[in-house]
Amino acid sequence: MSDIKVIEREELKEKPQGPIGFGQLFTDYMFTMDYNKEEGWHNAVIMPYQNIEISPAAQVLHYGQAVFEGMKAYRQGDDIILFRPDENFKRMNKSNARLNIPEVDGEFLLDALQQLVRLEQDWIPSGQGESLYIRPFVIATEPYLGVHAATEYKFMIILSPVGAYYGDDQLMATRIYVEDEYVRAVRGGVGFAKVAGNYAASLAAQTRASELGYHQVLWLDGVEQRYIEEVGSMNIFFVINGKVVTPELNGSILPGITRKSILQLAEYLGYEVEERRIAIEEILSSEYVSEIFGTGTAAVISPVGSIRYKDQEVVINDGVTGPVTQRLYDEYTAIQEGKKEDPFNWCLKIK
Amino acid sequence: MSDIKVIEREELKEKPQGPIGFGQLFTDYMFTMDYNKEEGWHNAVIMPYQNIEISPAAQVLHYGQAVFEGMKAYRQGDDIILFRPDENFKRMNKSNARLNIPEVDGEFLLDALQQLVRLEQDWIPSGQGESLYIRPFVIATEPYLGVHAATEYKFMIILSPVGAYYGDDQLMATRIYVEDEYVRAVRGGVGFAKVAGNYAASLAAQTRASELGYHQVLWLDGVEQRYIEEVGSMNIFFVINGKVVTPELNGSILPGITRKSILQLAEYLGYEVEERRIAIEEILSSEYVSEIFGTGTAAVISPVGSIRYKDQEVVINDGVTGPVTQRLYDEYTAIQEGKKEDPFNWCLKIK
Numbered sequence A, B: 001m002s003d004i005k006v007i008e009r010e011e012l013k014e015k016p017q018g019p020i021g022f023g024q025l026f027t028d029y030m031f032t033m034d035y036n037k038e039e040g041w042h043n044a045v046i047m048p049y050q051n052i053e054i055s056p057a058a059q060v061l062h063y064g065q066a067v068f069e070g071m072k073a074y075r076q077g078d079d080i081i082l083f084r085p086d087e088n089f090k091r092m093n094k095s096n097a098r099l100n101i102p103e104v105d106g107e108f109l110l111d112a113l114q115q116l117v118r119l120e121q122d123w124i125p126s127g128q129g130e131s132l133y134i135r136p137f138v139i140a141t142e143p144y145l146g147v148h149a150a151t152e153y154k155f156m157i158i159l160s161p162v163g164a165y166y167g168d169d170q171l172m173a174t175r176i177y178v179e180d181e182y183v184r185a186v187r188g189g190v191g192f193a194k195v196a197g198n199y200a201a202s203l204a205a206q207t208r209a210s211e212l213g214y215h216q217v218l219w220l221d222g223v224e225q226r227y228i229e230e231v232g233s234m235n236i237f238f239v240i241n242g243k244v245v246t247p248e249l250n251g252s253i254l255p256g257i258t259r260k261s262i263l264q265l266a267e268y269l270g271y272e273v274e275e276r277r278i279a280i281e282e283i284l285s286s287e288y289v290s291e292i293f294g295t296g297t298a299a300v301i302s303p304v305g306s307i308r309y310k311d312q313e314v315v316i317n318d319g320v321t322g323p324v325t326q327r328l329y330d331e332y333t334a335i336q337e338g339k340k341e342d343p344f345n346w347c348l349k350i351k
């Protein structure tokens, strides 16, 4: 493992006291590297967290050529672990490929990330549901107004200590609004990739759902507006006749790493699991859907208490967390927090 | 009209000699203004063209919350005109609304733009097909990793002198590749808005088409992948039985200002015009499509010489510019260049 150049800062920031929130607080250092045609990815450096300088003609500002990832570091007693970070760099390269962004070297970045997190270990909070959120991202920096795959990029990793997504009540059952007008993604598009534009396109629906008193939007497929895809920034699961069911990956759904892990864990725990197409009517009409929950790095596992589609509102499991959701949550977070053995080798110990 | 504060630069740049190209060269000054919740849009200033400073957590870099516009200033002898700039600011506000970006004041910006272009008038080239390309855009600058409509933005206008889009041969007939796998936009999405993410999503198809020897991609609708939508950064027109026909606006097509103007001009010149759904088979099978051309601010009018769909390649009008295309091009550019009277009041004289 080669050491990455570090530019030190003169003074460290104050660490936060009290509740941390999500994504507004950043640590002392960040990792950056640049790309151009001649040198490829180069100039890797860990430097003080600071504003960057960018041309007003940089392609990312006009054409949204940008991808990102999200993962977490946890404290396990005196140890620090990264949760499945190799999966994130693999997915980043799939996003890169879709947007014609040059591939990054996942192994090199995994080294760089470990060095960065070790340097910043005092920023990893240790409270219930707390962790260090890690945001790697790539932006097109070439100053050129023609629409083309840029020839210059910047890759960065920034770090943000985060609390539980929904504050104290991690397992608060959420209210979900099924979007029947706006569409997030369609096959042939970029829905399967973690690209910037997907999120801008989702804002109007999320804003409307919030105004109506719902926590999240449930997206339907773009072609028929009938098959369930995913929630804001989570994949979605249903407990149907005791079976753990989730929409199959179809090109417009983001292949969540939590989704993949929960499928593995559920099977390991003895549940039958299934990935298939799920029509919205099936969920609304059937008595046999006993639980619904979302999965994602930020919120981990988030139970769904009710779901609204057009004029119909369906309450799930009396609006409280069901037993399968609870069990998966307990087992999953126990692995992340080092309280149970990790049979899948998900946790990469870095200290 | 209130004057906007100007910060002067010490030295002006060299003006270009010889062919100018597109979108790589920027003038001496730019316009910027900022938005926050307390002050709304404020801090309007014309300043030296320069890099901007931005937080690595700025929402535009992660979630693509960004919109832009493209328009042109032309020399007409000693005069300088802007071509339908009010339409661009109107469209920008439609894009803003779709991405939950606060509205901009079109009238104020029109004043600001005039002041900026007057200051930069020596940058407007006067050769055949040359003009000053004007790029207004808005980016979300709030440093926050939660996915939400940002609370801070920057609006900017940058200017770039440009040559004819396809170099010397403005009316070179282009070869078009009909994309049957990738999808650009779908109803319910953001296709009708000029938002950054649409362009990143289009790169893979454009790259493949280029590799296969085609100039541009022709997009089909996202639901059935059957109805013609538009080309890379142009709307598309067909001459069918002498009639000028273009796809109707359906929520996934960008409502081009050139498209709107050409519909008006064609009608004025006595052509029958029609906006309707056009299936790809209709174009491929019929002998009655005599001409095809694209329309857009950058390329103005661009004849299509051949069109490929799956394994079929159809040559249009023997691969050369047809008479209707030529006539519309001549009349349209004559209005822009002040060589003919402007019966529609499209040209806003600013000097």
Ligand SMILES: Cc1ncc(COP(=O)(O)O)c(C=O)c1O
Pocket (backbone or CB within 6 Å): A070, A230, A231, A232, A233, A234, A235, A254, A255, A256, A257, A258, A259, A295, A296, A297, A298
């Ligand atoms: C659109 C979308 N779906 C699903 C997920 C869940 O993916 P993961 O479990 O890898 O965090 C995310 C967030 O990361 C997302 O942005």
Ligand SMILES: Cc1ncc(COP(=O)(O)O)c(C=O)c1O
Pocket (backbone or CB within 6 Å): B070, B230, B231, B232, B233, B234, B235, B254, B255, B256, B257, B258, B259, B295, B296, B297, B298
């Ligand atoms: C996707 C797309 N379609 C069509 C157009 C043409 O629009 P206008 O005539 O306003 O330039 C543009 C470019 O501006 C565009 O980006």
